[in-house]
Amino acid sequence: MKKNQDSAKIFTRRSFVIGALQVSCLAVLGGRLAWLQVSQGARYKTLSDKNRINIKMLAPSRGQIVDRFGVPLAVNNQNFRVLIIPEQADDIPKSLRALQNFIEIEEEQIQKVLKQVSKTPKFVPVEIKDDLSWEDVARIEVNLPDLPGLSIGVGEIRAYPYGISTAHIVGYVSAVSKTEVHQDPVLTLPGFKIGKTGVEKRFDLDMRGKSGNAEVEVNVIGREVRELKRDASMTGKRVALTIDGELQRFSQNRLGQEKSASAVIMDAHTGAVYSLASSPSFDPNIFTKGLSAAMWEELLADPGHPLTNKAIAGQYPPGSTFKMVTAMAALEAGLITSHQTSFCPGHYEYGTDRFHCWKRGGHGTVNLIDALTQSCDVYFYEISTKVGIDKIAAMARKLGLGEKLDFDLKEERPGLIPDKGWKMGRFGEVWRPGETIVASIGQGYIQTTPLQLAVMTARLINGGYAVKPWMTGYVGDQLKVDPKWPKMDFNKWHLDLITKGMNRVVNHEKGTAHGSKIEESHMQMGGKTGTAQVRRITMKQRAEGVLNADLPWKSRHHALFVGYAPIHKPRYVCSVVVEHGGGGSSSAAPLARELLVEAQKRDPAATPLQVEKRA
Amino acid sequence: MAGAITIQSEKSFLRKVRQLNWGLMILICLVACIGFAALYSAAGGNFSPWASKQLIRFCVGAVIMIAIALTDIRFWYRLSWPCYIAGLVLLIAVEIMGHIGMGAQRWIDLGFMQLQPSEVMKIAVVMVLARYFHSATLEDMRSIRFLIVPCLIILTPVALVLLQPDLGTSLMIVMAGGAMFFIAGASLWIFGIAFAAAAASVPVTWHFLHDYQKQRVLTFLDPESDPLGSGYHITQSKIALGSGGMEGKGFLQGTQSHLNFLPEKQTDFIFTLWAEEWGLFGGLVLLGLFGLIFLYGLWIASRSRHHYGRYLALGLSVNFSLYVFINIAMVMGLIPVVGAPLPLVSYGGTAMLAVLVGFGLIMSCNVYRDSKVTRV
Numbered sequence: 005m006k007k008n009q010d011s012a013k014i015f016t017r018r019s020f021v022i023g024a025l026q027v028s029c030l031a032v033l034g035g036r037l038a039w040l041q042v043s044q045g046a047r048y049k050t051l052s053d054k055n056r057i058n059i060k061m062l063a064p065s066r067g068q069i070v071d072r073f074g075v076p077l078a079v080n081n082q083n084f085r086v087l088i089i090p091e092q093a094d095d096i097p098k099s100l101r102a103l104q105n106f107i108e109i110e111e112e113q114i115q116k117v118l119k120q121v122s123k124t125p126k127f128v129p130v131e132i133k134d135d136l137s138w139e140d141v142a143r144i145e146v147n148l149p150d151l152p153g154l155s156i157g158v159g160e161i162r163a164y165p166y167g168i169s170t171a172h173i174v175g176y177v178s179a180v181s182k183t184e185v186h187q188d189p190v191l192t193l194p195g196f197k198i199g200k201t202g203v204e205k206r207f208d209l210d211m212r213g214k215s216g217n218a219e220v221e222v223n224v225i226g227r228e229v230r231e232l233k234r235d236a237s238m239t240g241k242r243v244a245l246t247i248d249g250e251l252q253r254f255s256q257n258r259l260g261q262e263k264s265a266s267a268v269i270m271d272a273h274t275g276a277v278y279s280l281a282s283s284p285s286f287d288p289n290i291f292t293k294g295l296s297a298a299m300w301e302e303l304l305a306d307p308g309h310p311l312t313n314k315a316i317a318g319q320y321p322p323g324s325t326f327k328m329v330t331a332m333a334a335l336e337a338g339l340i341t342s343h344q345t346s347f348c349p350g351h352y353e354y355g356t357d358r359f360h361c362w363k364r365g366g367h368g369t370v371n372l373i374d375a376l377t378q379s380c381d382v383y384f385y386e387i388s389t390k391v392g393i394d395k396i397a398a399m400a401r402k403l404g405l406g407e408k409l410d411f412d413l414k415e416e417r418p419g420l421i422p423d424k425g426w427k428m429g430r431f432g433e434v435w436r437p438g439e440t441i442v443a444s445i446g447q448g449y450i451q452t453t454p455l456q457l458a459v460m461t462a463r464l465i466n467g468g469y470a471v472k473p474w475m476t477g478y479v480g481d482q483l484k485v486d487p488k489w490p491k492m493d494f495n496k497w498h499l500d501l502i503t504k505g506m507n508r509v510v511n512h513e514k515g516t517a518h519g520s521k522i523e524e525s526h527m528q529m530g531g532k533t534g535t536a537q538v539r540r541i542t543m544k545q546r547a548e549g550v551l552n553a554d555l556p557w558k559s560r561h562h563a564l565f566v567g568y569a570p571i572h573k574p575r576y577v578c579s580v581v582v583e584h585g586g587g588g589s590s591s592a593a594p595l596a597r598e599l600l601v602e603a604q605k606r607d608p609a610a611t612p613l614q615v616e617k618r619a
Numbered sequence: 620m621a622g623a624i625t626i627q628s629e630k631s632f633l634r635k636v637r638q639l640n641w642g643l644m645i646l647i648c649l650v651a652c653i654g655f656a657a658l659y660s661a662a663g664g665n666f667s668p669w670a671s672k673q674l675i676r677f678c679v680g681a682v683i684m685i686a687i688a689l690t691d692i693r694f695w696y697r698l699s700w701p702c703y704i705a706g707l708v709l710l711i712a713v714e715i716m717g718h719i720g721m722g723a724q725r726w727i728d729l730g731f732m733q734l735q736p737s738e739v740m741k742i743a744v745v746m747v748l749a750r751y752f753h754s755a756t757l758e759d760m761r762s763i764r765f766l767i768v769p770c771l772i773i774l775t776p777v778a779l780v781l782l783q784p785d786l787g788t789s790l791m792i793v794m795a796g797g798a799m800f801f802i803a804g805a806s807l808w809i810f811g812i813a814f815a816a817a818a819a820s821v822p823v824t825w826h827f828l829h830d831y832q833k834q835r836v837l838t839f840l841d842p843e844s845d846p847l848g849s850g851y852h853i854t855q856s857k858i859a860l861g862s863g864g865m866e867g868k869g870f871l872q873g874t875q876s877h878l879n880f881l882p883e884k885q886t887d888f889i890f891t892l893w894a895e896e897w898g899l900f901g902g903l904v905l906l907g908l909f910g911l912i913f914l915y916g917l918w919i920a921s922r923s924r925h926h927y928g929r930y931l932a933l934g935l936s937v938n939f940s941l942y943v944f945i946n947i948a949m950v951m952g953l954i955p956v957v958g959a960p961l962p963l964v965s966y967g968g969t970a971m972l973a974v975l976v977g978f979g980l981i982m983s984c985n986v987y988r989d990s991k992v993t994r995v
Contacts, residue, residue: 041899048861223878
């Protein structure tokens with residue numbers, strides 16, 4: 005009996021121990037729970053939110069590009085796509101087949117979609133076809149009940165209403181390349197596009213806008229359950245150009261009649277560019293959708309270089325359009341007067357070399373005005389030997405040649421104005437006087453762009469103001485250029501002489517561009533023709549009287565013309581280069597005439613730039 | 620000394636019903652209700668597929684529990700060995716079935732439910748040990764020779780369960796058995812030797828562990844080392860618990876569980892779901908209810924006039940508490956993931972039934988606490 009009691013005592017004691025152990029185990033669990041939920045609560049709360057909340061970037065709308073009248077040159081169009089959400093389709097291939105009854109889809113694309121569907125989670129929509137027409141969208145929408153799993157999505161696609169006409173100015177956007185991705189997180193958004201050329205590239209950051217954020221709750225496999233918060237994205241800034249879209253289209257169409265040409269129409273006083281055309285061109289709308297390799301190859305192989313903006317990147321010898329520079333250099337140096345004459349027998353002897361005038365038989369006795377009017381080479385040969393290359397080069401630079409002009413497009417090229425120092429540095433040789441003679445009529449080493457020639461013309465006829473060309477008016481509400489240009493220290497009398505000469509080139513019966521005279525008296529233009537040799541004409545060819553037109557296209561002369569209008573109150577300047585176009589008077593001047601008439605008719609200068617109005 | 624069990628006092632049926640532990644039953648129902656609420660939430664606010672089924676199982680289990688409680692304790696006393704033998708046969712049967720190509724299984728499909736022999740064994744070991752120790756004297760308990768048989772009683776099923784392999788259940792059987800040795804009065808030095816032997820066997824055991832078990836242990840030691848791999852469960856469970864905070868995220872508002880970051884939310888990790896939604900408050904309430912149930916078991920054990928009842932009630936109560944500790948410690952990252960459900964709360968038929976059968980036996984100990992149980 006005692007033993008039994010002992011046993012009971014032990015049982016009681018030990019069951020207390022067990023109970024105590026159980027309670028302390030529970031206490032440990034309770035303590036752990038309190039530690040996790042209270043001391044570590046904040047930390048785990050963050051981790052839990054990190055689990056469930058995904059920050060989704062919202063793509064901003066790209067800012068528009070408009071012309072000076074507010075007419076859009078680059079816009080964002082709605083792009084309709086048809087998508088399939090696999091989890092909503094009972095039979096995916098069946099849905100796709102059914103879709104084929106309503107829109108055209110290639111078999112290859114169907115296979116691609118099926119492959120994609122098998123790779124991604126079932127709730128991720130897969131694009132079947134984009135860029136649908138309104139008719140396609142309507143047809144699909146009406147038949148959606150018979151197309152389980154399909155839906156229509158809306159995106160934005162950049163579109164260029166003026167197409168090829170503004171391709172070189174506006175440029176284009178396309179997919180972000182791998183090397184560019186690290187710059188900005190928004191670039192990682194699927195389908196995001198950035199500017200690759202032209203204004204699209206230059207003001208890419210301004211137009212890109214600010215991406216927004218949406219906080220979405222996601223489950224463990226990443227499906228969005230609901231949206232928690234949204235910071236809307238901000239549309240990029242609008243870029244308003246000084247370009248007149250319709251004038252640009254006119255210019256582009258006119259240039260299109262030539263094999264390869266470019267032209268600039270600019271304001272003589274402000275430097276605002278109204279039209280900057282280069283032909284042949286390309287359709288930027290194809291680039292935004294992704295260009296095929298074959299099309300790209302084709303564009304690269306085209307001898308007219310459609311991808312190059314020749315108005316700013318084409319470098320040509322200016323030919324006789326350079327004669328104003330030589331004349332101004334001589335006048336400003338005080339080496340010639342307006343009365344002083346030279347005799348042109350058709351050639352000019354310098355040492356043992358003979359330099360020909362373009363006119364066989366010569367111009368006879370000519371003064372400065374005559375020499376400009378008739379573009380007498382000998383007159384300029386003669387004065388250039390007195391002035392020397394360095395003074396000519398200095399004048400050329402003063403007039404805007406040989407250097408970049410800080411234009412808005414990065415594709416701008418500097419051209420080349422040679423002088424003694426340049427030659428020594430470049431070739432390690434001394435400058436030969438004969439090279440000055442060649443340079444005096446804009447041949448030899450000299451290279452200029454159509455834009456520079458327009459600037460040169462503007463500076464000569466606007467009273468000697470050092471205008472620079474610009475094309476971007478407003479970016480958002482900020483005016484990019486204040487067109488107040490410094491007056492250069494030219495003698496007004498000298499500028500008037502040059503202007504008078506340019507007036508006569510067109511309006512005097514002996515002028516080289518008389519054939520392009522504008523009859524309407526209030527629109528009359530002045531200017532200067534130029535014909536730039538691409539290669540030397542050999543003595544043999546000269547003797548045989550080979551005509552330029554007989555040469556293969558690539559060997560023919562470039563035809564140039566610089567002009568301004570109206571002559572009584574100059575406003576518009578224009579430069580035209582027709583590659584291998586033959587003579588300045590025969591192909592460039594008539595073209596410039598049409599452009600200047602159109603410019604004066606439209607008179608874009610009369611309309612001020614308009615600032616963007618934001619809602 | 621073979622003899623019959625003599626009945627000291629016959630009780631009327633009504634008296635027996637009154638002797639049922641209604642307090643314990645209320646506690647069990649409260650815990651089960653927490654389970655229903657958690658399962659309702661786990662299904663995103665739906666009774667199907669879990670809460671409704673669980674409710675039916677609980678009702679069936681409760682009826683069985685009461686039936687067992689009202690059955691004379693001497694019947695269970697006599698059934699101890701047959702239960703144990705049946706459990707062993709079942710364990711061997713699943714083992715053989717595994718070998719003859721039905722795949723590694725831990726259960727036998729009975730059609731209406733899946734019977735896990737290891738669950739049967741957890742109860743049967745306690746029954747047999749209670750019976751064995753029932754007539755033991757203190758001197759017996761001090762003699763090594765006397766204790767060889769109970770050691771074998773424990774180790775035979777443990778070895779079979781380890782083969783399955785189910786480390787968690789093996790440990791539970793060992794611990795519950797050890798607890799019974801302890802309360803029956805085994806000398807403390809025996810436990811010293813057992814601990815030393817267990818410690819020495821750790822490297823050997825490690826060697827026999829399956830890769831996934833080793834991985835679980837390693838992951839437990841440093842769960843953040845592989846947050847998307849095997850540490851994922853524990854990391855996500857801790858995040859869920861921690862983010863619940865003091866007040867919890869609210870009923871049906873648990874983001875971790877509803878967005879499926881929490882794995883096995885309706886079974887092993889149901890405590891996490893509960894504490895994420897109801898916070899520290901809810902967690903402590905559930906722990907408190909469990910604590911009261913443990914103490915209730917101890918109280919019943921202490922009231923029994925016979926050893927069999929004492930040992931049986933206490934052994935089963937310890938068994939139940941081990942379930943609770945292992946599961947909750949696991950979801951809090953205190954011990955490795957062993958894959959043990961939370962009794963009465965986790966979704967699952969066998970565990971629910973096993974636990975309720977256990978409570979039925981405990982209550983039978985109370986109803987028949989004054990019975991004279993003599994050795995057969």
